[in-house]
Amino acid sequence: MPLNRCQPNLKLLAATILLIVFTAASLTTPAHGQDTPGLTEQEIEDGWISLFDGKTLFGWRPMSQTDWKVVDGTIEAISGEIGILCTTTQFADYILRVDFQADENTNSGIFLRTSPNPKSPNYDCYELNIAPPSNAYPTGSFVSREKVTPECKPGEWHTFEIRCQGPVIEVKLDGEVVTTLQDKDYLGKGFIGLQHNGGKIRFRNISLKPLGLKSIFNGKDLTGWKTYPDMETEFTVTEEGEIHAKNGPGQLETEQAYANFVLQMQAKTNAENLNSGVFFRCIPGDKMMGYESQIHNGIEAEDPTKPLDSGTGAIFRRTVARRVVSQDNQWLIKTLIAEGAHISVWVNGYQVTDWTDQRKPNENPRRGLRLEAGTIMLQGHDPTTDVSFRDFHIQEIPERWPVKRTQ
Structure with a gap:
């Protein structure tokens, strides 16, 4: 029987579909960053690294009896002792980007250039607070150093971007500069810590770019x-x-x-x-x-x-x-x-x-x-x-x- 030229060539059609599927899969598989939540391929090219893989606490160690755990791609703490979850690596000059979500009465924070067991927020660490407006140092403030009062709605995700370089620390909250701290007696290298003080706190997309290279x-x-x-x-x-x-x-x-x-x-x-x-x-x-x-x-x-x-x-x-x-x-x-x-x-x-x-x-x-x-x-x-x-x-x-x- 002669071939009907209007009838589709099924073998050619199947091969074309397979090629399209394969090509799409290749294009949607990232060359870098399949295990680096919060980072784009361009950011990885620019020298950013992920401090949290979204699945484990690899690269972190708890410094207190707190219920730190990974839940749905976040680091979460609800109860336990006051203390920090600390990086195992020390950093000096960097940009740190962290998403956080805090309940209305949560007291938490991010510790910069810290000792593993800091003794004083105005001596051996910089404590960037996450706390309600009623706290002496609301979210965006440096405890015992500088108070600010930006708007930060509880129960929603927010982003800190923190630039530590020499004696200057600049903090952005959701893209807006809220704090610039200058410390003539500045700390050099130190760990990064996530704090649980009271209430539920969640962190995700924790990324860092070294500076000064x-x-x-x-x-x-x-x-x-x-x-x-x-x-x-x-x-x-x-x-x-x-x-x-x-x-x-x-x-x-x-x-x-x-x-x-x-x-x-x-x-x-x-x-x-x-x-x-x-x-x-x-x-x-x-x-x-x-x-x-x-x-x-x-x-x-x-x-x-x-x-x-x-x-x-x-x-x-x-x-x-x-x-x-x-x-x-x-x-x-x-x-x-x-x-x-x-x-x-x-x-x-x-x-x-x-x-x-x-x-x-x-x-x-x-x-x-x-x-x-x-x-x-x-x-x-x-x-x-x-x-x-x-x-x-x-x-x-x-x-x-x-x-x-x-x-």
């Missing part, structure tokens, strides 16, 4: 870096302003040493299951004798919670990344914070490592705890190495008390 790669040549031409890896700078590592083993080392720092950088493995890493606190001039923040995007049985070879963002031979969120042949964004014995790593805005080195001190980080400053090295792992790096920025974390106290 400076470039350590000019995008033109390897000024500021030490090469090792006797090793196998060839490190070159491309026309696109990237460092390209080919072959291995080998290393590229910063001339400057760093002890406590925030490092943000990007990397891309240019084939599947390649192995590389960023070494830090290295013994200068030695062969990759440092802590290694792993780069390896392989996973087992298509399960991102089962990394191969520790996984991108792990501290190799010390930890395993709790999830692989980066992919080969795509740029990944890594944030590494080394502060004392504590090391934390975010990949594409998602925290994968939260580790404290409890080993005995040793000059060589492969053998024990090293707190001394050391260089940063990029690794060429083996003859299959084909890895690109770019956008290296670093901030040295200040001391806890960067200025002499007058009290």
Whole structure:
């Protein structure tokens, strides 16, 4: 029977539908941020990281007997002792963005640059209050420091955006500046805490952008870096302003040493299951004798919670990344914070490592705890190495008390 030209070609139609569905799925699957609530892909590109994954309290620790728990993508507390839920990582200069919802008589707050167990809101922390107008320090005020009275309706979601930089802290509530605090005796680094004092409080979309980072790669040549031409890896700078590592083993080392720092950088493995890493606190001039923040995007049985070879963002031979969120042949964004014995790593805005080195001190980080400053090295792992790096920025974390106290 001759083909009716008006009759649709069912095979062609089915194939077209499948193509459309596949394409739509590809377009709606974000390259970054599937586990970073409150962050857009552009914000992750700009250096924002998520402090709350919406599912667990990874990266947090309770400092009191309070019923902190995760409920429907929020951190919630209703009853228990007065106290804070504290980050395990210390931060210095940053923008912090937090959504909160408080009942009418709730007394809560966000603690900035705080001690784990703060003693006084006008000495060892900044307590940004969440409280009703009847409180001595209503929402948006700094307890014992500065009082403001902005409108903040109870039972609704509101957003704080807090900029901490040196001695100045600026607070926006729902996009409007409500407080600007200047403290000549300002605190340097410190933890971030969510407080329960009384009543129900909920937090969500907790995100942070480190500030004050400076470039350590000019995008033109390897000024500021030490090469090792006797090793196998060839490190070159491309026309696109990237460092390209080919072959291995080998290393590229910063001339400057760093002890406590925030490092943000990007990397891309240019084939599947390649192995590389960023070494830090290295013994200068030695062969990759440092802590290694792993780069390896392989996973087992298509399960991102089962990394191969520790996984991108792990501290190799010390930890395993709790999830692989980066992919080969795509740029990944890594944030590494080394502060004392504590090391934390975010990949594409998602925290994968939260580790404290409890080993005995040793000059060589492969053998024990090293707190001394050391260089940063990029690794060429083996003859299959084909890895690109770019956008290296670093901030040295200040001391806890960067200025002499007058009290």
